[in-house]
Amino acid sequence: MNNYKNPLSPVHISFENTLTSNADELAALSIAKTRLNNQLNAEKSVNQRMSFHNGNTYEGDMLNGLYHGKGTFRWSMGAVYEGTWENGKRSGEGTYKHPSGAVYSGSWRDDKRHGLGNYKYPDGSSYKGDWLAGKRTGKGKSSYLNGTTYEGEFVNGKRHGEGRSSFFNGDSYQGEWSENKMNGFGKYVCKNGEFYEGSFASGKRHGRGRYVFQNQSSVEGSWVEGIHQKSE
Numbered sequence: 001m002n003n004y005k006n007p008l009s010p011v012h013i014s015f016e017n018t019l020t021s022n023a024d025e026l027a028a029l030s031i032a033k034t035r036l037n038n039q040l041n042a043e044k045s046v047n048q049r050m051s052f053h054n055g056n057t058y059e060g061d062m063l064n065g066l067y068h069g070k071g072t073f074r075w076s077m078g079a080v081y082e083g084t085w086e087n088g089k090r091s092g093e094g095t096y097k098h099p100s101g102a103v104y105s106g107s108w109r110d111d112k113r114h115g116l117g118n119y120k121y122p123d124g125s126s127y128k129g130d131w132l133a134g135k136r137t138g139k140g141k142s143s144y145l146n147g148t149t150y151e152g153e154f155v156n157g158k159r160h161g162e163g164r165s166s167f168f169n170g171d172s173y174q175g176e177w178s179e180n181k182m183n184g185f186g187k188y189v190c191k192n193g194e195f196y197e198g199s200f201a202s203g204k205r206h207g208r209g210r211y212v213f214q215n216q217s218s219v220e221g222s223w224v225e226g227i228h229q230k231s232e
Contacts, residue, residue, distance in 0.1 A: 060085070083108065098122075106131070129154070144168075152177070175200070198223070 049059040060071020066088035067073070073081045083094015089111040090096075096104045106117020112134035113119070119127045129140015141151040142159075152163020159165075159177040166172045175186015181203040182188070188205075189195040198209015204226035205211075211228070212218040222229045 063087075109133075201225075 046062055047060060048062050049057070051057050055076025057074045058067060058071060060067065061069025062071075063069065067085035068087060069085060070083070071085050078099035079097065081090060081094055081096045083090065084092030086092065090108040091110060092108060093106070094108055101120075101122040103120045104113055104117055106113065106119075107115025109115065110133075113131040114133060115131060116129070117131050121127075124145040125143060127136055127140055127142045129136065130138025132138060135157045136154040137156060138154060139152065140154055141149065143149050147168040148166065150159055150163055150165040152159065152165075153161025155161065158180045160179060161177060162175070163177050164172065164174045170191030171189065173182055173186055173188045175182065175188075176184025178184065182200040183202065184200060185198070186200055187195060187197040188200075192214055194211070194213050196205055196209055196211045198205065199207025201207065205223040205228075206225060207223065208221070209223055210218055210220040219228060221231060
C-alpha cells in the first residue's frame with residue numbers, strides 16, 4: 001500500500017516503499033494517528049478570561065490565540081458585545097450595547113454590522129432591516145420618536161430607492177427617494193385627503209404632475225421647486 005492519503009484528514013498519511021510487513025504498516029498508522037491527534041488538540045478552542053491594562057476584558061472561546069466561538073467583550077468605558085467571534089473579529093450573531101443606550105442585535109461580519117439586524121438609537125428611534133459592511137443598505141424600516149416611519153430601500157444609511165414614509169403630521173409619501181429626499185416619481189398624500197402625484201426633485205414637487213383637492217377638482221401641469229407653473 002503506497003502513498004495513501006485520507007482526503008478527509010488535515011494530516012496526510014504516507015507510506016514508504018520500504019514497508020514490508022503488516023507490522024510496519026500498523027506502526028506507520030500509529031505514528032500518523034498520533035500526529036493527527038496532536039494537530040487537532042492544538043487547534044481545539046479553549047475558554048479563557050482575559051483582562052487588559054486598559055480595563056477591557058474578554059471571556060469566552062479562543063482558538064490559536066484569537067477570539068473564536070462564543071464570547072463576551074467588555075470595554076472599560078461600558079460598552080459590551082456578547083455573541084460569536086471568528087478569527088478575532090465579531091462575526092455571526094451577537095448583541096452590542098453602548099453606554100449611551102444604543103443597542104444593536106443581529107448579524108456581524110468582519111467586526112461590522114452585516115446581514116439582518118435591529119438597531120435602537122439613544123433617542124428611542126430604531127431601524128430593523130439589512131446591513132452591509134456597517135451601514136444600512138438593502139431593505140428596512142426606520143421608526144422615529146416623533147412618529148414618523150420609513151419602510152423601503154436604503155443605501156449607505158440613507159433612504160434611497162423605492163419606499164414609503166408616514167410623517168408625524170399625518171401626511172404620507174410613496175415613491176422614489178435619493179439620499180434621504182423624495183426624488184423621482186411618487187405620490188404625496190396630505191392628512192386632509194388632498195394629494196400630488198408626479199415628479200419630485202430634492203424633496204419638492206418638480207416636473208410634471210397632478211394635484212387633486214378635497215373637492216376632487218384638480219390641476220395638472222409643471223412644477224418648479226414646489227411651485228405650480230401657470231401655462232401661457
